[in-house]
Amino acid sequence: MITDYDNCLDDKVDEELLACLNLQNPKSFFLFAGAGSGKTRSLVNVLEQIKDKYGDELKLRRKNVAIITYTNAACDEIIHRLKNDPTFAVSTIHSFAWELIRHYTADIKNWLRNTLNKEIDELEIEESKGRPGTKTSVDRKRKIENKKNRLSTLDRISKFAYNPNGDNIEDNSLSHTEVISISAFFLENKPLFQKILIQKYPILLVDESQDTKKELINALFMVQEKNKNFSLGLFGDTMQRIYTDGKENLGTNLPNDWYKPEKKLNHRCPKRVVTLINKIRSDADGIEQLPRTDKEDGFVRFFIIPSDVDNKIAIENAIKQKMAEITGDDLWINSSDEKAVKTLTLEHHMAAKRMGFDDLFASLYKVERYRIGLLDGSLPGIRFFTQFVLPLIEAKRNGDEFAVSRIVRLNSPMFKRENIKLHEKQTDVIKSANTAVNSLFSLWKNNDNPKLLDILNNIAKSKLFVIPDSLKVIAQRTDKDSVIVDDSSKDIDESIAAWDEALSTTFEKIIKYNDYISDKSMFGTHQGVKGLQFDRVLAILDDDEARGFLFSYEKLFGAKETSDTDKKSMKVGKETSIDRTRRLFYVICSRAMKSLAIVAYTNNVDAVKNTAIDNDWFTKDEILPLDLLAIK
Numbered sequence: 001m002i003t004d005y006d007n008c009l010d011d012k013v014d015e016e017l018l019a020c021l022n023l024q025n026p027k028s029f030f031l032f033a034g035a036g037s038g039k040t041r042s043l044v045n046v047l048e049q050i051k052d053k054y055g056d057e058l059k060l061r062r063k064n065v066a067i068i069t070y071t072n073a074a075c076d077e078i079i080h081r082l083k084n085d086p087t088f089a090v091s092t093i094h095s096f097a098w099e100l101i102r103h104y105t106a107d108i109k110n111w112l113r114n115t116l117n118k119e120i121d122e123l124e125i126e127e128s129k130g131r132p133g134t135k136t137s138v139d140r141k142r143k144i145e146n147k148k149n150r151l152s153t154l155d156r157i158s159k160f161a162y163n164p165n166g167d168n169i170e171d172n173s174l175s176h177t178e179v180i181s182i183s184a185f186f187l188e189n190k191p192l193f194q195k196i197l198i199q200k201y202p203i204l205l206v207d208e209s210q211d212t213k214k215e216l217i218n219a220l221f222m223v224q225e226k227n228k229n230f231s232l233g234l235f236g237d238t239m240q241r242i243y244t245d246g247k248e249n250l251g252t253n254l255p256n257d258w259y260k261p262e263k264k265l266n267h268r269c270p271k272r273v274v275t276l277i278n279k280i281r282s283d284a285d286g287i288e289q290l291p292r293t294d295k296e297d298g299f300v301r302f303f304i305i306p307s308d309v310d311n312k313i314a315i316e317n318a319i320k321q322k323m324a325e326i327t328g329d330d331l332w333i334n335s336s337d338e339k340a341v342k343t344l345t346l347e348h349h350m351a352a353k354r355m356g357f358d359d360l361f362a363s364l365y366k367v368e369r370y371r372i373g374l375l376d377g378s379l380p381g382i383r384f385f386t387q388f389v390l391p392l393i394e395a396k397r398n399g400d401e402f403a404v405s406r407i408v409r410l411n412s413p414m415f416k417r418e419n420i421k422l423h424e425k426q427t428d429v430i431k432s433a434n435t436a437v438n439s440l441f442s443l444w445k446n447n448d449n450p451k452l453l454d455i456l457n458n459i460a461k462s463k464l465f466v467i468p469d470s471l472k473v474i475a476q477r478t479d480k481d482s483v484i485v486d487d488s489s490k491d492i493d494e495s496i497a498a499w500d501e502a503l504s505t506t507f508e509k510i511i512k513y514n515d516y517i518s519d520k521s522m523f524g525t526h527q528g529v530k531g532l533q534f535d536r537v538l539a540i541l542d543d544d545e546a547r548g549f550l551f552s553y554e555k556l557f558g559a560k561e562t563s564d565t566d567k568k569s570m571k572v573g574k575e576t577s578i579d580r581t582r583r584l585f586y587v588i589c590s591r592a593m594k595s596l597a598i599v600a601y602t603n604n605v606d607a608v609k610n611t612a613i614d615n616d617w618f619t620k621d622e623i624l625p626l627d628l629l630a631i632k
Contacts, residue, residue, distance in 0.1 A: 002264070007292050009265055010038070016261040017046045017233070021065075021203050023054050026231035028224050029259035030209075030251045034237050034289050035277065035590035036268025036533065040074070043067070043207065043235060044081045050203070051087050064089040066201040068096050070208035072165065078207075089201070093212055094164035094176055097183035100197065102160070104186070108174070109154050111182050116151045120144055139496050142473045169380070169466040176378065177369075180213050187219035194223050198230040209234035210241035210250050217247045225255065239281050239586050243372055244550075248575060264290050268533050268593055270298020277590045279617050284582055299327045299595040302618045304608050305626050307544050307601045316343075316538065316599060318629040323536070323597045332536055332595075342534035344588045346541050346581070347551050348375060355516055360509040363501035367494055377517040380468040381499060385510045386517075388465050389440075389455060393507075396441050408433050413466050436462035444507075452510065453503040474499055537592040541585075542601040551581045558611035559604035 002009075013031070020027040033039035050065060058064065067090045069075040079090050091099070101108060123144050130137055150171075157172045162179055174182070186193040197204075204220065206212055217234075224232040238251050254260065266274050266289040274291040281287060303319050305312075320341060324332035331340045345351045352361035364370050364379070373379030377386065388411055395403035409415045414433050423429050440458050443450040453474070459465050460475035467475045473496055541553040543560075554560035555578050566576040589596060602608045605625075612618045 002290060005290060005293070007265065007267075007294065009290070010042075010263045013261045013263050014042050014045050014049075016259065017042065018049050018053075020233065020259050021046065021050055021231055023057065023202060026202065026229060027257070027259055028230075028232040028255075029261060030234045030236070030254055032237060032251060032260070032262040032287065033235055034263065034266065034287065035240065035587070036266040037237075037263040037289070038265070038267050039207070039235055039263070040077065040081075042263070043205065044078060047082060047088060051082075051085060055087050058087055063200060063202055065203045066096065066205070067091075068093050068204070068206045068212065070211055074207060092164060093216065094179055097179045097216065098162045098164060098174075100183050100193075101179065101186060102162070104193075105157070105159055107186065107190075108160055108182060109157070111185060112154060112178075113151065115178075115181075116147050120147050120151075123147070136493055136496075138477075139473045139493055142476050143493075146469065146472055169468055175380070175469075176373075180216055184213075184215040184219040187216075188222055191226075194227060197223060198227050202229070203231045203233070205233040205235065207235050209236040209247075210238050211236075211243045211246040213245055214247035217250070239284060239287070239583055241583060242587060243375075244368070245372055262287075265292060266290065266590075267292055269590060270295050270592070270594060272298045272300050273589065273592050273596055276300055276596075276617060277586055279615065280582060280586045280589065283615075284579070296594075298592070299323070300618065300622055301326060301597050302612055302623045303597065303599040303625075303629075304605050304612075304623060305599060305601050306605060307542070307603050309601070309626070311631070312542075312601070314631050315626070315629060316540070318631045319538065319597055319599055322624070322629060323538075323595060327595045329536070329595065339534075341536045341538055342591065343538045343540065344591065346539070346553055346584055346588065350540060350542055351516055352513075355512045357505075357509040357512040357516070360502050360505045360513060363498050363505075367498045370495070370498065375517075377514075379470075381470040381502075382510075382513070384465070384468050384471065385452065385455070385507075386514045389459075389507075390510060390514060392437070393441065393444065396437070397444075404437060408437060408464070412436075412464055414463065433464070436464040440464060449506045449508050451504060451506055455507060456503060470495065471499060471503075474503065532591060533593050534591050535594045537588070537596050539585075539588045539596065539598045540601075541598065544601065550577060551584060552577045553581050553585065553600065554602060554604075554608075556581045556585065557600065557602070557608040559602050559607040 017029065017031065020029045031039070031042070033042070047065065047067070064086075065088050067078060067088060069078060069090065069092055072092060075090055075092055075095075079088075082088055082090070089096075089099075123140055127137060127140050127144070130140070153171050159172065160174055161170060161172050162174045164176070164179075187197065206217070206220070209217065220232055224230055234250070236250060238249060241248075241250070251260075266277075269277070269291065271291040274289055274295075278288045301323065303322075305315060309315060320332045324330055324334075345354075349358060349362065349365070352358040361374065364374050364382070370379055374382065377383065388407070392404060392407045395401075395407060412433060413419060414429055414436070420426060420429055436459075439462055440455070443454055443458060456467070456471055456475055460467055543552055543554045552560060555562060555566070562570075562576075562578070566578060568574075569576045589598070600608055609623055612623060613620060
């Protein structure tokens with residue numbers, strides 16, 4: 001490791017990036033930018049220099065530099081820093097993909113026809129193999145019917161619609177998944193489409209590239225390989241890949257003509273935390289960061305607690321008290337701001353259990369293709385409740401009839417132009433809408449807490465809102481269907497079964513879930529805090545609460561045997577639950593700017609302690625047992 005350096009060590013990286021982004025001699029690159037490395041600052045600095053150097057030329061040739069960000073917040077931040085300069089097209093991945101394909105209606109129709117026909121064929125094969133007359137069979141036939149109905153509407157569509165930040169439930173709407181898949185397919189299979197991309201965007205930069213959808217990343221790699229007059233720049237850190245649909249090992253096995261600049265400084269974390277996160281990733285890729293020379297040492301403590309303790313909240317409060325004593329920082333305990341200490345959980349199930357929506361969360365998390373949407377709040381079936389029902393009920397409870405009217409007019413199909421035309425008087429539409437709203441609100445009479453299924457059925461009957469595709473089959477069931485029982489678990493549709501389970505929970509769970517994903521709670525997770533930083537961090541590791549099979553800190557710390565699945569994955573070079581857990585542990589620990597406390601609940605205290613010391617993650621003095629805490 002470098003020992004003689006200053007805080008300008010990484011300044012040369014910006015110069016290397018600018019050299020790659022030469023319109024006359026473009027080069028592609030992967031910039032390694034670890035936690036707290038100032039990645040966004042470098043991105044903006046380079047873009048400002050591109051504007052000074054090539055701005056007039058780009059404007060004259062009607063070209064832009066495209067920047068794809070992972071979140072709307074990151075997009076807004078970069079646009080703000082660039083002062084809304086039209087030289088740059090900054091957007092999220094979904095917005096970018098939609099802009100690429102939106103004008104190719106005929107091509108989109110062909111893709112949808114092929115995809116829908118394939119899905120119908122697969123469902124019909126499943127139906128031919130399954131038992132007739134079961135609940136699964138009835139649901140499956142409705143899925144087939146719904147897909148055939150969509151297929152029949154394609155010819156009537158003159159233009160497709162898509163909202164990257166909303167719900168796409170009209171007949172001419174495309175889903176988030178479809179937009180990504182279509183754009184990737186067009187880039188890989190239509191040379192003209194590739195040409196259009198590079199003519200419009202000779203430079204394309206992707207922020208948080210390790211978590212960008214792998215199918216689109218793969219398509220962009222193909223475009224770059226076939227078009228050397230195009231510069232593709234990827235910014236990221238493979239150790240901070242937290243979503244399962246990101247490309248594994250991005251940054252390794254790059255083409256020989258790619259540049260690989262690397263930022264070495266960590267501007268965020270104190271020296272002790274930088275040492276810790278370097279040790280955590282040493283078994284992954286061995287990359288090390290350097291702390292700023294003007295950073296303090298900081299504090300790290302590791303509390304190992306038996307899993308069978310009674311009151312974990314009391315223990316965590318005692319840990320905060322102990323951290324206040326160790327650090328001399330009373331904000332660990334004496335702050336009116338609940339977020340003075342950021343509590344981070346290794347996995348969403350932990351927060352779900354502590355906040356009381358774990359039954360809703362766990363049922364949907366079992367379906368792999370639902371996970372990302374569940375984690376970021378974009379899952380259409382969930383948004384149906386969080387974006388339509390929840391604000392409507394809150395407005396009604398508050399007696400805000402203006403807000404009620406606004407929500408219904410904006411979101412209800414009753415107020416679509418084609419529906420209004422069917423009525424002689426607009427007042428008839430308003431009366432129908434009021435009746436539907438009052439019927440829905442009656443489910444909460446006497447402070448009742450209705451089940452999500454009752455809410456869904458009420459809305460399906462009144463047609464107050466459009467039902468998302470994922471919930472249509474359930475909403476279309478009749479009373480007769482409800483008494484049909486499946487007698488074979490092999491024939492059950494995984495996604496419908498998950499929604500059946502989720503819809504059996506109450507509306508209160510939606511409120512708690514919404515508070516969590518909206519960051520209105522004291523809990524944060526690796527997904528929600530990546531890129532953020534906090535003075536004081538309390539990281540909670542608890543496999544019993546996590547309930548996740550994708551992650552296991554007990555395995556990471558040697559308190560649990562490696563599973564057969566992990567052993568098989570190791571043999572063929574695939575990632576394991578230990579690899580995933582190490583990355584999440586790295587992301588959580590690397591949020592701390594001053595002090596970091598980690599509490600590990602375990603069934604094997606000695607094993608966790610020995611692994612922590614043997615791996616040189618913590619010293620003996622930094623590891624504190626339960627009996628040193630003053631629990632109240």
